[in-house]
Amino acid sequence: MTDPPTLQIRHLSKLFSTKSGPLLVLDDISMSVKAGEFACLVGASGCGKSTLLNIVAGLEDPSAGEVLLSGSPVAGPGADRGMVFQNYTLYPWLSVRGNVEFGLKLRKQSAPERRERVDHYLEIVGLAKFADSLPRALSGGMKQRAAIARAMVNEPQILLLDEPFGALDCQTKETLQEFLLSVVRRTGITVLMITHDVEEAVFLADRVYAMSARPGRIAREVHVSLGRDRCLACKRTAAFQQIEQDILDLLRARVPLAEETR
Numbered sequence: 607m608t609d610p611p612t613l614q615i616r617h618l619s620k621l622f623s624t625k626s627g628p629l630l631v632l633d634d635i636s637m638s639v640k641a642g643e644f645a646c647l648v649g650a651s652g653c654g655k656s657t658l659l660n661i662v663a664g665l666e667d668p669s670a671g672e673v674l675l676s677g678s679p680v681a682g683p684g685a686d687r688g689m690v691f692q693n694y695t696l697y698p699w700l701s702v703r704g705n706v707e708f709g710l711k712l713r714k715q716s717a718p719e720r721r722e723r724v725d726h727y728l729e730i731v732g733l734a735k736f737a738d739s740l741p742r743a744l745s746g747g748m749k750q751r752a753a754i755a756r757a758m759v760n761e762p763q764i765l766l767l768d769e770p771f772g773a774l775d776c777q778t779k780e781t782l783q784e785f786l787l788s789v790v791r792r793t794g795i796t797v798l799m800i801t802h803d804v805e806e807a808v809f810l811a812d813r814v815y816a817m818s819a820r821p822g823r824i825a826r827e828v829h830v831s832l833g834r835d836r837c838l839a840c841k842r843t844a845a846f847q848q849i850e851q852d853i854l855d856l857l858r859a860r861v862p863l864a865e866e867t868r
């Protein structure tokens with residue numbers, strides 16, 4: 607028997623109660639992410655991307671449907687999912703090392719084990735020299751690299767990234783995109799990332815799920831057939847731009863302006 611995909615989302619819906627009545631945000635979402643795959647969800651603002659990621663993270667409950675991680679239902683947050691958010695979420699009073707090892711301390715890992723693991727992941731994200739620095743001494747890009755190390759150090763089954771480069775300037779964002787790809791290739795980690803930046807999704811992902819406007823549905827699943835050896839120059843190739851344009855056309859066709867407001 608073959609192993610189940612790392613992540614399976616089955617017929618998932620989410621309804622919020624609001625002052626003006628029930629609000630259907632996600633409608634019958636089904637998708638999966640295989641081990642070692644990089645999947646991106648793209649969609650207009652308000653289509654429910656963060657809600658979906660929060661449900662996968664166990665921070666919100668679905669109204670219907672289920673999320674399975676390696677075949678087991680998700681029933682709350684857990685160290686088997688590593689999360690990185692858009693806004694830098696490092697503890698300002700802890701050093702980079704203190705931030706990265708925080709989860710390991712909670713799980714009562716011994717000091718020598720912690721040191722070895724933290725050193726390994728700080729080296730992977732290129733921050734070994736900044737282990738003792740406080741977050742305020744880091745640039746935005748370095749903070750996000752530290753946040754990625756903090757998520758990876760628990761060796762989760764899947765990394766969940768919520769617009770991790772959304773607050774960075776264009777140049778830093780591109781540097782971090784290349785950096786993330788190199789980390790993913792080196793470690794083989796499985797990733798689900800959400801972004802509204804279609805170019806970013808095509809550059810990073812093996813598969814892109816395009817979501818319709820609210821209520822969010824999976825409008826199309828696009829296999830990014832660009833190979834796995836990608837560099838920023840790939841963004842200028844005709845093949846890349848064709849895939850990007852197809853997804854943009856799809857999103858534009860499905861997002862009437864009136865529904866863009868939240």
Ligand SMILES: Nc1ncnc2c1ncn2[C@@H]1O[C@H](COP(=O)(O)OP(=O)(O)OP(=O)(O)O)[C@@H](O)[C@H]1O
Pocket residue numbers: 622623624629631649650651652653654655656657658802820868
């Ligand atoms: N707790 C909540 N109660 C009521 N409505 C909510 C709640 N959380 C989110 N929403 C609504 O659900 C919709 C989807 O929000 P969500 O943040 O998931 O979208 P998004 O696609 O991630 O948007 P963005 O790209 O702007 O971050 C929005 O209309 C939002 O106002």
